[in-house]
Amino acid sequence: MTGRLIPAAATLSFVLCWEAFCRLQEIPHFILPAPSRIAILLLTEAPLLLKHAAVTTFEIALGIVFSLAAALPLSIAMFFSPLLERALSPLLIASQAIPVFAVAPLLVVWFGYGTGSKVIMAALIIFFPVTVTLLQGFKSCDPGYQRLFFVMGADFRKTLRFLYWPWALPYFFAGLRVAVSVAAIGAVIGEWVGSLEGLGYLMMQANARLRVDMVFACVVLLSCIGLLLWGGVSRLEARYVRWNQDTKEIQTNK
Amino acid sequence: MLEIRHFSKDFNGLPVLSNFSLALPRNSFTVLVGPSGCGKSTLFDLLMGSVSRDGGRLFLFGAELPDLRGEAGYMAQKDLLLPWLSLIQNALLPVMVKRKLTSDDYKEAKNLFSSLELSGFENHYPQQVSGGMAQRCALARTYFFRAPLALLDEPLSAVDALTRQSLRTMLLLLQSRFEKTILMVTHDVDDALFLADRIVVLSRSPMMVTQEFIPEGKKPRNPSNTELLHLKEHILRSLQEGR
Numbered sequence: 001m002t003g004r005l006i007p008a009a010a011t012l013s014f015v016l017c018w019e020a021f022c023r024l025q026e027i028p029h030f031i032l033p034a035p036s037r038i039a040i041l042l043l044t045e046a047p048l049l050l051k052h053a054a055v056t057t058f059e060i061a062l063g064i065v066f067s068l069a070a071a072l073p074l075s076i077a078m079f080f081s082p083l084l085e086r087a088l089s090p091l092l093i094a095s096q097a098i099p100v101f102a103v104a105p106l107l108v109v110w111f112g113y114g115t116g117s118k119v120i121m122a123a124l125i126i127f128f129p130v131t132v133t134l135l136q137g138f139k140s141c142d143p144g145y146q147r148l149f150f151v152m153g154a155d156f157r158k159t160l161r162f163l164y165w166p167w168a169l170p171y172f173f174a175g176l177r178v179a180v181s182v183a184a185i186g187a188v189i190g191e192w193v194g195s196l197e198g199l200g201y202l203m204m205q206a207n208a209r210l211r212v213d214m215v216f217a218c219v220v221l222l223s224c225i226g227l228l229l230w231g232g233v234s235r236l237e238a239r240y241v242r243w244n245q246d247t248k249e250i251q252t253n254k
Numbered sequence: 255m256l257e258i259r260h261f262s263k264d265f266n267g268l269p270v271l272s273n274f275s276l277a278l279p280r281n282s283f284t285v286l287v288g289p290s291g292c293g294k295s296t297l298f299d300l301l302m303g304s305v306s307r308d309g310g311r312l313f314l315f316g317a318e319l320p321d322l323r324g325e326a327g328y329m330a331q332k333d334l335l336l337p338w339l340s341l342i343q344n345a346l347l348p349v350m351v352k353r354k355l356t357s358d359d360y361k362e363a364k365n366l367f368s369s370l371e372l373s374g375f376e377n378h379y380p381q382q383v384s385g386g387m388a389q390r391c392a393l394a395r396t397y398f399f400r401a402p403l404a405l406l407d408e409p410l411s412a413v414d415a416l417t418r419q420s421l422r423t424m425l426l427l428l429q430s431r432f433e434k435t436i437l438m439v440t441h442d443v444d445d446a447l448f449l450a451d452r453i454v455v456l457s458r459s460p461m462m463v464t465q466e467f468i469p470e471g472k473k474p475r476n477p478s479n480t481e482l483l484h485l486k487e488h489i490l491r492s493l494q495e496g497r
Contacts, residue, residue: 151324152324152351243337
């Protein structure tokens with residue numbers, strides 16, 4: 001019980017301090033709006049905000065799907081062929097050294113103001129952590145188990161299915177969890193650079209008009225999207241990586 | 255039934271095996287005893303084909319084979335059970351890798367589980383059972399390789415003394431009831447005395463057969479009977495000389 005009470009109390013007191021600061025110091029709302037003002041705006045402008053939030057969520061989700069579709073086969077291929085790994089890993093690392101902000105305008109030029117450039121932006125950001133952690137997961141497999149599968153005469157496909165894939169699942173989820181929290185960054189940057197809808201678009205418009213409360217409302221919604229995705233991944237993990245939980249349970253019982 | 259002829263293997267110019275030969279009669283239980291680092295594990299690697307040998311030939315039932323991959327069961331010091339599979343699925347893993355499991359497979363596994371005193375734990379997961387039970391499940395899995403031959407790489411060295419005794423009895427069951435030819439590596443002479451039809455003592459670098467013993471008495475034997483104690487002393491002495 002106290003496990004949840006403490007963070008809730010901390011958050012609440014932070015919000016209260018913020019509110020008190022704004023009121024006592026009479027800070028203009030176009031500099032720093034009070035939490036109450038943001039909350040009211042969230043309610044009154046809900047239809048507009050939700051419409052744009054839906055666009056951004058769609059971009060993030062599609063970005064996740066695309067990056068997974070590329071990361072899974074690539075990490076398996078790199079695990080299967082050390083030659084391919086040696087050839088590709090410098091490229092992969094180099095691609096990560098490029099700040100996404102730098103390519104964002106290019107992507108808009110190539111793929112337009114629509115959803116496409118944002119999806120690709122989100123996918124690019126997720127792609128690397130998922131590929132690398134998955135590859136790491138495959139490679140961390142205990143050689144004793146590999147030998148067992150070797151003696152059984154199992155080929156790579158069978159070993160992948162029964163050993164490597166379940167073995168790497170916890171790694172996969174760890175990578176995915178990082179990925180979904182940064183995916184929003186990709187989508188929003190894409191929207192900042194050039195778009196006609198989405199929370200990033202809304203933020204740019206509001207900022208230009210000194211509607212700082214609207215900017216904050218967008219930030220709140222973006223955090224909500226991030227938390228929802230995080231929660232979703234955690235749920236999937238709890239469902240498919242049951243054996244880790246079992247171990248924890250046994251350890252606490254002892 | 256299995257014939258190893260003139261196996262040799264160098265590691266960086268160091269001969270680990272040179273001209274090593276060994277023949278296993280059908281349904282026999284051969285135990286290799288040797289000082290640690292004498293190359294027993296290398297021999298297993300060469301037999302399974304996970305490491306390629308520099309020379310030598312291998313015959314199974316008179317037919318020449320490159321290695322025993324897919325032809326022999328395998329059991330290691332660690333139980334190597336997969337934590338995401340239940341005990342019964344773990345035991346059936348060698349079948350599962352080849353084809354879809356049928357209800358007959360499960361029935362057979364259940365029967366085997368009851369002779370291994372694992373009844374009631376079929377749907378438990380490896381992390382929920384004791385080390386001895388996990389190793390018994392690994393033994394059941396060795397059976398489901400459905401190979402006439404089983405390679406055991408120190409399968410008893412990671413369990414406590416009590417569990418060890420019951421596992422020994424179950425290993426004998428694997429040999430006698432299921433007619434397996436067994437090649438086991440150990441550094442525990444008592445294991446050898448209790449289980450072996452033939453004890454092969456090895457020397458180090460390069461690995462060679464220094465002596466062979468055929469312990470007397472029908473199994474299960476009592477390793478503390480005087481004749482066997484005598485033999486044990488003998489084996490320990492020849493192990494010392496082989497170093």
